Amino acid sequence: MFPYKTSLDIDRKSKEPLFLQLTNQFIHLIKEGKIPSGTKLIGTRSLAELLQVHRKTVVACYEELAMQGWVETIPKKGTFIPENLPLLKSEDYRKTKISESIEKIGFSFYKTTLPEKRVERKVDWMYINDGVSDGRLTPTDDLAKIYRRIAAKKNNIEHLGYISTQGNKQLRNVLANYLNETRGLSITKDHILITRGSQMGIWLSSQLLLKKEDIIVVGETNYASADITFLHQKAKILRIPVDENGICTVALEKICQSQNIKAVYVTSHHHHPTTVTLSAERRIYLLNLAKTYGFAIIEDDYDYDFNYNHAPILPLASHDVHNNVIYIGSVCKTVAPVFRVGYLIADKEFVNEASKIRGFIDRQGDALQELTFAEFIKSGDLDRHIRKVLKVYEKRRDLFCNLLKEELSDYFSFTKPKGGMAVWLTLNKKYTWEQVSSVARIYKLEIGDTTRYDLAKTNHNSIRMGFATFNEDELKELIKRIKLTMEEVVNQEKFA
Ligand SMILES: Cc1ncc(COP(=O)(O)O)c(C=O)c1O
Secondary structure, eight states: OOOHHHHOOOOTTSSSOHHHHHHHHHHHHHHTTSSOTTOBOOOHHHHHHHHTOOHHHHHHHHHHHHHTTSOEEETTTEEEOOTTOOOOOHHHHHHHHHHHHTSOOSSOOOOOOOOOOOOOOOTTOEEOOSSOOOGGGSOHHHHHHHHHHHHHOGGGGGGGSOOOTTOOHHHHHHHHHHHHHHHOOOOOGGGEEEESSHHHHHHHHHHHHOOTTOEEEEESSOOHHHHHHHHHTTOEEEEEOEETTEEOHHHHHHHHHHSOEEEEEEOOSSOTTTOOOOOHHHHHHHHHHHHHHTOEEEEEOTTTTOBSSSOOOOOGGGGOTTSOEEEEEESTTTTOTTSOOEEEEOOHHHHHHHHHHHHHHTOOOOHHHHHHHHHHHHTTHHHHHHHHHHHHHHHHHHHHHHHHHHHHTTTEEOOOOSBSSEEEEEEOTTSOHHHHHHHHGGGTEEOOOGGGGGTTOOOOOEEEEEOTTOOHHHHHHHHHHHHHHHHHHHHHHHTO
């Protein structure tokens, strides 16, 4: 007889009902050929006794198996595995299992060169980030209330279906008004494509602007995900220096004089990763160059809302009289990364083409969430939220910078950022970030992949450290762990 007792394993603590656990295990055994076609299954009463479960559990399992076609019940004879069941040979089955993790799978495919974006968290560990908001300050209750009300409204049923790939009309109207008022744009809803965040805007722009060998110019240090997006498109990246006023437009002009460039990518507020703001003079210079040489400016204004020392500077898009700018933003930084609501703003024809591409990768956005944000913005809640968190983050910036200065100035140098959620921290050239990251793990501190800040390999020895996610106590703890790390690094150097 088939060894049911040793082959079937029941987990009584699992949330999965016992009959389903049994059913799934039976299916595996049948698929593997371990219980071959034609086999008569043990009676329900006997199996229940063997496994110490209620007979009803086994009956439910057999019924489920019969419903799925894995067994057939012949009255007065019993339950059988059907003849001619198309099975995987046991050998093949084993191969498939292994291939999931280590060997070739049963078909060929094109591997990407994209890096992994892993977010795995361990308890008690601290994770350095690029500058991310604090989820504890996210107005989830307010947003949930709005969402619930919208979802429950009977005449909102139309939003549950297939809708425009360009995004919800109400949100586009609200956003057009909001951005016209706050950022000096002059747009209508037709200039807006609602995206799932800024990254989608960068990707869609890249699809429409760049083909193999087309030139895009970026800062010598630049937002790595943007670089990777452009490289994925097989574009050629040229880099220009970045100083305390942002990307150097004179260097850009020199390139334009000798080469045909398709686009410039810029994080006007605040340059990613160094955190500086593109000066007003360079903004105008850049717009004039775009007009003269006919290139697109991808303006990724991910950090517009976070300015501590001055009011935000109007985006390039607000002076864009010649239609050169593709303006990209989202609520993902301002409210929380989980709310994938962003926008791409450009000439209507460009928006239309971008919407078409979007339709084939994502079909459409979440209309209920988009309506929620339409209301959140229109009611003034978004502005209130920004004002509230700005005060908190400013305090955190001050504390973090003070602690860095007091406790860690032997190892690091930095300029206090005027805005944003991160500090650009330069490590004393005696040490490397690779060394520091590896030692930091001893103190349950994960610094992550630091090479992404220097794809151009200029050897600046700097990384971004986000402060906004951590409250006062956590910032103190963070500094403590960094200090312990550095002391250990020094120690290791001594004995090296
Ligand atoms: C400069 C920059 N652009 C774009 C993004 C992507 O933002 P989103 O979450 O809106 O896709 C980020 C996220 O960290 C960023 O730092």
